[in-house]
Amino acid sequence: MTEEMVIFTRTYDFISWLLPMTENLPRSQRFVVTQRLQGAALSFQELIIEANTLRGALRAEKLRAADAELRKARLYLRLCERWKWINSGQYRHVSEMVAEIGKLLGGWLKTVTYGP
Numbered sequence: 001m002t003e004e005m006v007i008f009t010r011t012y013d014f015i016s017w018l019l020p021m022t023e024n025l026p027r028s029q030r031f032v033v034t035q036r037l038q039g040a041a042l043s044f045q046e047l048i049i050e051a052n053t054l055r056g057a058l059r060a061e062k063l064r065a066a067d068a069e070l071r072k073a074r075l076y077l078r079l080c081e082r083w084k085w086i087n088s089g090q091y092r093h094v095s096e097m098v099a100e101i102g103k104l105l106g107g108w109l110k111t112v113t114y115g116p
Contacts, residue, residue, distance in 0.1 A: 007104040008052075011045050014097045021094075025085050037076035044069040048105070056112070063109045070105065074098055 018041050025034045044066050051062035077098065081091035 007048060007101060007108060010097065010101050010104060011048065014094070014101060015041050015045060017094065017097065021086065021090065025080065029085075033076055033079060037073060037080070040069045040072040040076065044073065044101075051108075060109065060112045063105065063112060067102075067105055067109070070098065070102055 019038060022034045022038055047062050047066035047069060051059045051066065054062060074095075077086075077091065077094055080086045081088070086094075
């Protein structure tokens with residue numbers, strides 16, 4: 001499935017951007033928000049990799065879990081922007097990345113749930 005390949009590439013790009021960026025977040029938040037943001041992004045990637053090895057209901061279950069992790073990452077990114085830990089340009093950029101990944105995930109989940 002072509003969408004699956006795109007979601008892996010976009011997720012890799014997202015994590016490649018995110019992890020170095022989090023090094024600039026306040027040191028006092030390293031073990032709170034930063035760790036949770038990184039964890040949500042990495043868990044998302046792991047879940048879509050796992051989902052790709054499965055079929056049917058098990059795949060859908062992994063994809064729904066991945067969606068939850070992506071939602072967590074969105075929340076932590078919004079907090080980073082609100083607290084001025086990232087600037088509006090960074091937030092706009094990462095929001096576009098996450099939105100695209102979310103659309104790809106939604107399309108994948110739809111084909112798993114309802115068929116092509």
